[in-house]
Structure formats: C-alpha cells, structure tokens
Amino acid sequence: MFLVGIDKLIEIKKNKNKENGMKKLFWLSQIIILSLVLSGVVSAADGKVYRWKLAETWGPNFPIFGEATKSMAKMVEEMSGGRLLIRIDSANRHKSPLGIFDFVKTGRYQMGHSASYYWKGKNFNSLFFTTVPFGMTTPEQYAWFYYGGGMELMEKVYSPYGILSFPGGNTGNQMGGWFKKEINSVEDLKGLKMRIPGFAGEVLAKLGAKPTNIPSGELYTALERNTIDALEWVGPSLDLRMGFHKVAPYFYTGWHEPAAELQFMVNEKAYNKLPKDLQKILTVAMKAAAYDMYAQSYHESGKNLATLAKDYPNVKMRSFPESVMTAIKDTNAALLKEFAAKDPMTAEILKSQSEYQAKVRAWTNLSDRTYLDTSDKR
Amino acid sequence: MFLVGIDKLIEIKKNKNKENGMKKLFWLSQIIILSLVLSGVVSAADGKVYRWKLAETWGPNFPIFGEATKSMAKMVEEMSGGRLLIRIDSANRHKSPLGIFDFVKTGRYQMGHSASYYWKGKNFNSLFFTTVPFGMTTPEQYAWFYYGGGMELMEKVYSPYGILSFPGGNTGNQMGGWFKKEINSVEDLKGLKMRIPGFAGEVLAKLGAKPTNIPSGELYTALERNTIDALEWVGPSLDLRMGFHKVAPYFYTGWHEPAAELQFMVNEKAYNKLPKDLQKILTVAMKAAAYDMYAQSYHESGKNLATLAKDYPNVKMRSFPESVMTAIKDTNAALLKEFAAKDPMTAEILKSQSEYQAKVRAWTNLSDRTYLDTSDKR
DSSP: OHHHHHHHHHHHHTOSSHHHHHHHHHHHHHHHHHHHHHHTTTTTSSSOOEEEEEEESSOTTOTTHHHHHHHHHHHHHHHTTTSEEEEEEOHHHHSOTTOHHHHHHHTSSSEEEEOGGGGTTTOGGGGGGTOOTTOOOHHHHHHHHHHSSHHHHHHHHHGGGTEEEEEEEEOOSOOOEEESSOOOSGGGGTTOEEEOOHHHHHHHHHTTOEEEOOOGGGHHHHHHTTSOSEEOOOOHHHHGGGTGGGTOOEEEOOSSOTTOEEEEEEEHHHHHHSOHHHHHHHHHHHHHHHHHHHHHHHHHHHHHHHHHHHHOTTOEEEOOOHHHHHHHHHHHHHHHHHHHHHOHHHHHHHHHHHHHHHHHHHHHIIIIIHHHHHHSOO | OHHHHHHHHHHHHTOSSHHHHHHHHHHHHHHHHHHHHHHTTTTTSSSOOEEEEEEESSOTTOTTHHHHHHHHHHHHHHHTTTSEEEEEEOHHHHSOTTOHHHHHHHTSSSEEEEOGGGGTTTOGGGGGGTOOTTOOOHHHHHHHHHHSSHHHHHHHHHGGGTEEEEEEEEOOSOOOEEESSOOOSGGGGTTOEEEOOHHHHHHHHHTTOEEEOOOGGGHHHHHHTTSOSEEOOOOHHHHGGGTGGGTOOEEEOOSSOTTOEEEEEEEHHHHHHSOHHHHHHHHHHHHHHHHHHHHHHHHHHHHHHHHHHHHOTTOEEEOOOHHHHHHHHHHHHHHHHHHHHHOHHHHHHHHHHHHHHHHHHHHHIIIIIHHHHHHSOO
16 A cells, blocks of 8 residues: 555646645645544554563573563564563562562553462462472463463453453472471471462471561571471472572472462453554464473472582482372362362363363373373383 | 654644745655664564464364464464464375475475474484483473473474474373283284384384384274284373274373373574564463463363263273383383484483483472372372
8 A cells, every 4th residue: 555655646746736736736735644443553663662661570680581571572572573571670679579469450560470370369369370289280371261261261251450460480300498497297297387378388387387478688587597497499490599408408399389370460441452463463472482481490399409419418208108198189079079169260270171181191191191101101 | 653754744734835834844754754764663573464374183173283383373473463374284185194394494385384203204313302212201391391302302403404493392291002802911012904104013023023104194904903913102181082992902001102292493584584572472382282281282172081081891900911011111222322423413312311311200200199109009
C-alpha cells in the first residue's frame, strides 16, 4: 500500500495542471499517512517505545534467577527492535523482595519476577503453582502447566487481582537442606529449629519441628550461631556460595520442592495496552527464559556438585530414612486433604495435580526411571 | 518524528501563499517519507513481508512433530506482525522426507524440520546431535546443548554446509520397541530382523541381529507378515495409532534413544538477509517450540500409556535382562571408541558428551532419581 502511494505521488507530480495537482497531492499524502496509521503498520513501528519496569524478589546480580529476567528482557528488546524495553529493579532498588505481588497488582511495576508460593497470605491457592511436597518433577509439571490444565487453573487464581501469571524458570529438584546433625528417626525432628518456608514448614511443624523463615542474608549466621539447627535453600546450583557446608555438614536429598517454578507476573491492564505483536513477543520470551532457566539450573547443579565432591570432602550426603519419609509423606497428604475440604478451588487444583501426577508418573517410571535403573547401576 | 511531520503539514496548510505552500508541502511529504525509509522505522515495518518455506520430514497432520513446526510458524507470524510468514510443506508435498538437508543446503527451502541423525550419510558426526544409545536424558541433554558446549559443536559440524542447526523438539526417552517374542538372552538377538535405524542398529548388528530400515507406512504390514520380528518407533505418544501392539505384544523399555531431539535447519544465507529483529524472533520461536514439544511428548506419553494400560491388556511391558543390557552397552562403548579413533571431530564431540554426562548424571542421580526412589516406591 505504501508503494502504491509513492507511485501515485509521482504520477500526479507530472500533472500539468499544477495547482490542482498540488491540492490532490496534499490530500493524497494526508490519506496515505492516515491509512498507514489506521492500518496499524505505522502504529506498530511508529517509534512508539513502551518502557516497562520489572521488580524482582532477588538481589542484584543474583545468579540463575536474575539471569532469567535479564535474558527475558534482552529477548524482548531484540525481538521488538527496541519497541518494548524492560528495566529490571532488583531488591536493593525497590526494597521490598516480597512486595512484588502488590507492585504488579497496583501497576507500580508492569512486571514482576518472584515465586507464586510467596503469596499464600494473599491467596492460599497461589501455593500450588510453584511446587508441592511429593509433587511432580519438572518435566511432569511443565506438561501439566501447558498441556494438563495448569495454566488455566493459575489464571483462575490470579485473574481477580488483574495479574497475569506465567512460569518463570525452574530450579529442578531442590535438596532437603543442610543439617548440623543426622536425622535418623521422626524423634529427631522434634524441636528441630529449621528455616523452611511454605507448605513443607507446616508439614514439619505437625511432626514437632519448629519451622521458621529468615531472610537469606542472615541464614549463614543463624546456622553458625545455632539460632537454627538446619535450613533448606535450593541445592548445589546456589547453595555453595552461601557457605552452609562449613557449619552444617549433612546435606539431605529432597522431598519438599521437587520442581520449584519461579513466576513472571504481568499487570493485565498494561499488557492489554500493548500491540498484539508485542504481547506475543513478551509471552514467548517469558516462556523461553523460563525453560532456559531449568536447563541452566541443571547445568549449574551438575557443575557445582562436581566441585562439592572434589573440594568439600567433609559434606555428607544423606537421604532421610524410610520411617521419616513415610511420616512426612502421610502428614503432607493429610494436610492437603484438610485444605482441600476448606476451599473448592483448592480441591479443584489438588484434584487436577494428583490425577495428572498419577498418569504422568507412570510414564516417568517406565521411561527415564527404568532407563536409569537398567543402564546406570549405582 | 512522524508526528512532527504532521504538525508541519498542518502549519503549511494554513499558508496563504497557496501555490508556494503546496510546493513546499509536496517536497516536505517526500522528505518525510524518505526519512521514514532511511531511519529504518518503515523499513522494519514497511509491509516488506518475508515469505519462507519449511520442508518437514513428516507427513501432513503428523501429531506432535508436525505441531511443533506449526506452532513455531504461528509464533513467528504473530511476533513479527506478519512480516515473516513460513509455509510448511509436509512430505506429501515435497515428496522427499529424507531430502530436507539438501533442500535447506541449496536454499530451495529456507527451513527444514527433521532429525540430525538422518544425515549420517552426509556427515557422520551429525549422528550425535539427536541422541546416542546410553546417552543423556532430555534435561541433561538440553543443559549440554545450551550450557555445556553442544550448540557450538553442532555449529562446527553444520557450518560447512551453510546450514544453521537448532534443537527441534524432544520426544523424551524412546521405548526399546515392539517384539513378537521375548528377549531372554543375547542368543535371542541373533538373526533377529528388526527395524531400528541409526547407531543402535549398528550395535545390534554386532550382536548378530539383522537391523533394517523400512518406511513408516509399511511398518505394520512388515511386522504382521513376519518380514521383521521387531521394530522400534517412538513410544506411547506416537505408537498406539500405528497398531503395532496387535501383532507384537512385547513392549520393551528404552536404551537406544534416551532423548531424541528433532532439528530445525535454516539456510544461512536466507537467515542473514533477515533484519535483526526477525532473526531473533525466528531463533526464539524455534527454541520455545522445541521445548514445548518435549512437554507435549511427556503429556501424550502419560495420556496414551494410561489408555494402553486400560484398553490393551495384552501388551506385555518388559525390560531387557541385565545380560542383554550389559552386552549392548559394552558393544556400544566399543563402537563409539572405534569411530572416535577415526575422526578428531567425532572424538571431540564424544569427549564433550561423555564428560558432561558423567557430571550431570551425578546430579540426576542425587535429585530426581533419589527423589523417586525415596518418595515413590514401586
């Protein structure tokens, strides 16, 4: 259409009746410009730059998690040819690591990066979109999110707040944590002061432990000074830099966060103001950055685990004994049942997850698990 | 800049010296248009539509694999606001399922969707970018591709052909195949006529089997009429529709394709002609579509496995006995060693893969595998 306009301009230029031609020319140029605007060709690339801000729970230069937000913003900038620019504010700037939900809800930030289970005080059901104790592994959970109804349930939970919620990167299976003493029986959990947030904390509390939450900057000191006896953080990918291994040598395998998925949040009104192409660019970039973070977490875990084995021979790898695992698992199941009875939405989510997990776990068992068992003895 | 132009037009319209004004107006409108073009604002969205074609190995409406290409093309169209349109030609149209490499190399098609190991006749080293027997699982392999040097090695192998190669979607762990009779010992492999392509076929041949390749449309008949005694295809996600279970009731777990990754190929020259934003849109869309395909494969596998358990009680799930697994594994290792000795590039790829696998497998064992073993007894 644009080229047709040029042709007509040239043709008219040759018109001998100059004044008349010039008049036509003027209106024609107006029409061309107007149609360009209306057609959306110019509105999509009129130099209109959308400047957004994203608030993240993490501190500046936080490895892996912080790389996911930077990578997402970079993809968006490059794919949009600079038409959507996202500035990232880390916790040192906005001073409110757990204020992300409100930032996005109110529109103070168009976007946030955090974890859904931090909002259980706002809406208890947000808890189930990060991971649940004894829940799905990461590939199982991505299948649930994108093909098993997970995204639709998450939308139901978040839409009342005008927030769009998306997977924001997976840590993979998280370790059970660093312990000063070995756990040999359920007895050993009684009175145990442990930093462990979320649903897992409630499970341990039922078994007599004293779960607590402590800001990440104070964790090492708390452990060193026996304010706590144990803590869970993430796993080899992020724990070594924290130094926990120096004061709590027992490193337990995981049960409570088998597939912790971080979260991108987008203010719905801000999203709706974007042109369609930028909306798509944003959602695809978030999706790719989230998947990538899982691959990166896997990579860093393998790498750091090798370092740990080589440079930290004092670390003792353990799994909880069967009696402890059974007690935790049963307590978890009973607690979930309690919550499901209280709220139909909780019941709907848990039903979807448990039915899906049963089905997809049969595949995990037949495929990767059997493959490892038959080809890689240990 | 565009709005400034409009303002000036309006200002000039008010000029009382009409003819002079009109002349100015004409040149001004020319200048505006020219500067829009020069500034690249319009050139990025001047209605210039890149029309590309993608040739895929698969037939029309092929589930999962064919959905990955459609989803990629749709993301590209939407993110580019229609500036990059990719037409997908399935095998019924281009008539050459295994001609994709040449289509892309020659530029007859700008893109292809296939699997790297199909090109082992062109370059033996292409074999290692799909999956290898006893190799990495899917999360391990994605970590290797994107963070462990895999992409760089793939580029080394493909760049001499002017082809850019990208992951194209993972099937997850593939099943060992459908067998008419049980395999109880290495003896039972001798003389076994089996459709099994790629490196795994060479491994079985060393153990006395008769591997063969047969087009997918003829597989069922070949199995029914005893032309072959066994075959491998994919797994529950795609096998049930083929009907193999009706004539070969033993369904064996996998060893030979623990993480089969399909492949997007792009003609390098065509890629270089795209504006930067479209290049990025294309690569991100391919990446997201590939990851998505893994999630979809996982979903379909879980779903179809449940159907199989419910509706096909005659199917007998088996794993090869330890003696057979050991023989296959040792033969595989010896064969890989042979090939590595022949070609430094093969040696480089295999070293990268085996070192990476050892490291990342330690993490798989400590995380998901231990999690399943301690929380989900079977």
